[in-house]
Amino acid sequence: MENLYDSSYKSTTGTSVLSMVMRKVYGRMFLALVVTALTSLYVASSPAILSVVLGNRAVFFGLMIAELAVVFVVSGMLNKLSTTTATLLFYLYAVLNGVVFSSIFVVYDLGSIAYTFFITAGVFGAMSVYGMVTKNDMTKFGSYCIMGLFGLIIASIVNIFVASSTLDWIISLFGVALFIGLTAWDTQKIKNAAYVTDPSQTGKLATIGALSLYLDFINLFLYLLRIFGGRSND
Template sequence: MAQGPDRRYMTHTQAEAAGVDVGLRSYMLRVYNYMALGVAFTGALAMIVATNQALVQTVSSLIWVFFIAILGLGFFAPRIMTTKSVAAAQACFWVYAALWGILLGPIFYVYAQMDPMIIVRAFFITAATFAGMSLVGYTTKKDLSGLGTFFMMASIGILVAILINVFFVQSTLMSLITSIGVVLLFSGITAYETQQIKTMYSAGDMGDVVAKKAIFGAYMLYGTFVVLFIHVLNILGIMRE
């Protein structure tokens, strides 16, 4: 049976590095598991809403209320997750996931009328894209921190373009172009965030500190995954039409 390195023959630096490596893997696994649970919860809630006509109509009539709530929580959640208790961090994460699930319900309903398999294909395309780019972010030796400002400004620019199209232009072609831009941009953001989450880890982290970091990391990746999914879904829907 294969065994790990014998610490008796390690230098102090080697033993310390091995400890960090094991701890880092455990921490990242915790991040991904938490994020996956959030995505599953959102998907289940979205399907519940999508299969209930009354709920679809109610959520559709309040769509901007939920959207503003998501933006508001997205703004305050990082501070709460990093400065408050683990319970508060968990509450923020699950409320955020629930809001997205409710908001996605009417969207699922529309695409289910078109072709239910579009939702499935969009999920697997998103999952494959996310996994590949997150692996890049985890393994690359290149420092991606300098891209943070660019990603922020590009996200604002695309958001403005989307809102202009929704309220004024209402062009299918522009919707397709902006969705392609979002997919490309958030693929890069996935790698960037993964590296940032990785660098947040410290071998000295214990108890609540590492728990809150894992929840915050899951929250970052979860949001990126959902945005990717929505725009992959939009691309597939437009291409089908």
């Protein structure tokens, strides 16, 4: 099977495939966000589970490793997985993410979380629409975003040891800008892929596309929360 992002052939029903793919992408992404939110709320409302997740480093880092493993499998082995398996792994990732992110309900008050979520939804929606309608090729821009992502990771690791509030603020602002850009680029990438994807492979494309946009949304939300979120003990 050809790579889902390969542009060596065009579907004769490109427009209808695009419409079908984008409906599936946003539908699966939305469901994954709901799964993550419900899982986070459930874990945060259970002191026993929360103490296990946050009070035991082995469990916490084990969950993070499991998340990375799921993303690697879905992204790196997509062509070898069935659509059903890839989609189930995506929702498993959403559950794991929900467990890990349950801590935000301890750190931030519920009002600021909701407020930041709506800001994120608005910004994400606007940039995703831009990625769909723009005629500009964002390939080169996307390459810069990927380089920026590596820089963001390095800066975040450095700040773990430096613990600079100024650097943390800069990282948060850069993170917001970066994932705003990635949202538009990933949307355009999915759109372009839909035009050249065999209709029989739209399920897998929708899953990997939903995963990409889900990650953009989650990270954009987390960086905005660091800026706008009110601490629960404030």
